[in-house]
Amino acid sequence: MSIYVVGLLWVVGAAIVAGGLAYLVRRIGETRGVVDNTEAAGQVFTLVGGLHAVLLAFVLISLFDGTSVAEDGSFREADSLVAAVWAAQELPDSEGVAAQARAYAREVIEREWPKMSEGAEIDGAGWVMLEGLRTEVTAAEATDEWTVDRKTEAIDQLWTVYQQRQERLNNADGGINAVVWFALVAGAIMAVALPLLFGGPKPATYILIVSILAGTMTLLLFATQQLQNPYGGGAQVSPSAFESALERLR
DSSP, X not given: OOHHXXXXXXXXXXXXXXXXXXXHHHHHHHHHTGGGGHHHHHHHHHHHHHHHHHHHHHHHHHHHHHHHHHHHHHHHHHHHHHHHHHHGGGSTTHHHHHHHHXXXXXXXXXXXXXXXXXXXXXXXXXXXXXXXXXXXXXXXXXXXXXXXXXXXXXXXXXXXXHHHHHHHHHHHTXXXXXXHHHHHHHHHHHHHHGGGGOOXXXXXXXXXXXXXXXXXXXXXXXXXXXXXXXXXXXXXXXXXXXXXXXXXXX
């Protein structure tokens, strides 16, 4: 099912539930004085809603930045892999280095990326391939100043691959802390619950306001959930950088 359809169902469902609760509270409140609490509830809503908005904005901005960082990091890792192979072309057995690099790129595309998108644990096969690639480069004999320079460059580029790979795996294992999720969900519930105590002369308008607020809160929480894994959900940073690198290494 499309992510947009799922999101729409969540938003509409939350709006309907909140609207139904608002209708029941309004019917009961007319006879029990609940609608007279508008001023007091409004003051509390301003505080709760403001704090929740600040927290939610901070989380969403961090997730958006994290997605951009993850995408940029994948291109740096793939570009450094290609640069290492190009630098090693002046060394003996450069084809062995290129073969190891192609195998590493395929490992990332075919096995690691699907696991990262699902939030599954990544095994050590990629690290073994990267270590084999480093071994190929360090074992190559450098006979003059030019080949020594090319060998040093290849090793430096492989170190960048190592760093970006570690960052990529850390991003895949990340996500939002459970405490932050609790604060986001609890804050959203309280922000929607407080307007249920509001009064007003028009019940239909009152119900519509509560429904829109609930739908908006649900939409923002859904967006947060989709963005917490930069390689899956709504973010879905693709392995296009490694696919491009694989094409250049053939």
